[in-house]
Amino acid sequence: MVWNGFGGDEMKCSLLYDSRNDGDEILISYIIPLFNTERYVLEAIESISCASGKDIEIIVVDDGSTDNSANIVLDWMRNALLPCVLIKQPNSGPSAARMFGISYARGEYIGFCDSDDFINVAAFKKAISIAKSYECDVIFLRSVVFDSVTGESYDFYDTYWWDHILKDRGFAVVTATSAPAVFRLEPNANTRLLKRSFIEKERLSFPVGLDFFEDFTFHVAELAAAKIFMYDKTGYYYRVNRSGKLTEQKSAKRFDMLKSVDLAFKEASSRNVDLLGWSYIICIASRVMYWCGQNTLVKDRKRFFELATELIQKNVSKELYDTCMDTFIDKQERVLLSALKVGAVNFLVTHASEGRIRAIDTLPLMLSKDYGKASRDVVVKIFLFKVKSIFLYKKQ
Structure with a gap:
């Protein structure tokens, strides 16, 4: 046939x-x-x-x-x-x-x-x-x-x-x-x-x-x-x-997720998904793109996150970003979405590669007036935790 x-x-x-x-x-x-x-x-x-x-x-x-x-x-x-x-x-x-x-x-x-x-x-x-x-x-x-x-x-x-x-x-x-x-x-x-x-x-x-x-x-x-x-x-x-099992292998095929997310955003737009619905779509899209970025080939990882940040920047307005932050998402997702929105590619690559994150790679996040609050909150909490740990250690 x-x-x-x-x-x-x-x-x-x-x-x-x-x-x-x-x-x-x-x-x-x-x-x-x-x-x-x-x-x-x-x-x-x-x-x-x-x-x-x-x-x-x-x-x-x-x-x-x-x-x-x-x-x-x-x-x-x-x-x-x-x-x-x-x-x-x-x-x-x-x-x-x-x-x-x-x-x-x-x-x-x-x-x-x-x-x-x-x-x-x-x-x-x-x-x-x-x-x-x-x-x-x-x-x-x-x-x-x-x-x-x-x-x-x-x-x-x-x-x-x-x-x-x-x-x-x-x-x-x-x-x-x-x-x-x-x-x-x-x-x-x-x-x-x-x-x-x-x-x-x-x-x-x-x-x-x-x-x-x-x-x-x-x-x-x-x-x-x-x-x-x-x-x-x-x-x-x-x-x-x-x-x-193909989905458990590191390969250039991970870029297919970016194409799928782009098409999904077009579907959400054409089917008139409301703002709250969009926020949940953006949160899960950010998470699955990050997961695919972790599992792409090392040589392709920077290019992958460059394309991922372009997708988020093109489709996420300030109003939608704020709605995402007000929606129930965890601490990791808040930082991840912020990094994608400000284009902190080096931060994402290093984080996905489980490497040591340099202070300079966090600057786009930390210095962003509109999109850096979530990241600053996390860094402050980490800093306070370390200070508390040092203080408790000295008391022992």
């Missing part, structure tokens, strides 16, 4: 397997981009199938794998009891794989799963049974991080914000206006379900051409428009600490 993709580009894709029947009533279409995960992919698809009937379909889009992943999936699908599809596309990245999977999906809801993770489908189906009465567009469940080496599990990175929004409730129905802190939920597309009609209506898409961090743009666009159901159950298990 030939798929007329984004920007008018044509992509030759092969339909390797399709066990669906025209009369199947599909509740959820799970789309799995596949690339060289032969050791883990069976666990991913079996986690979906174990609690599923014929109302769930699995669509695997092989993104040009060079290992035995596609053959493993094909052998499994031939014996599966639920509807399955396997498509092969030339290596084009996860965004293209997801979008092609969406175009092929028949489900009322769309879900995503990385081919090395796994899902609690029963929890998502329970959430749907409640969320339908509220006519929600997007359904969120909590996630857990799973260490592939030790077998240990621990809370996902957005646990604080879940607790902040739910306030001990079993579920909540919110929007970006009523609870703008939803933008601080982890921008991972796998942690949620979306109504297929909502995706089509809002023309949501993952930016094709990005190998990493394509979720951030999608995250901002969907939440800006959605009625959201948050269900206080664990639905997704995110694997870390495995060999070959």
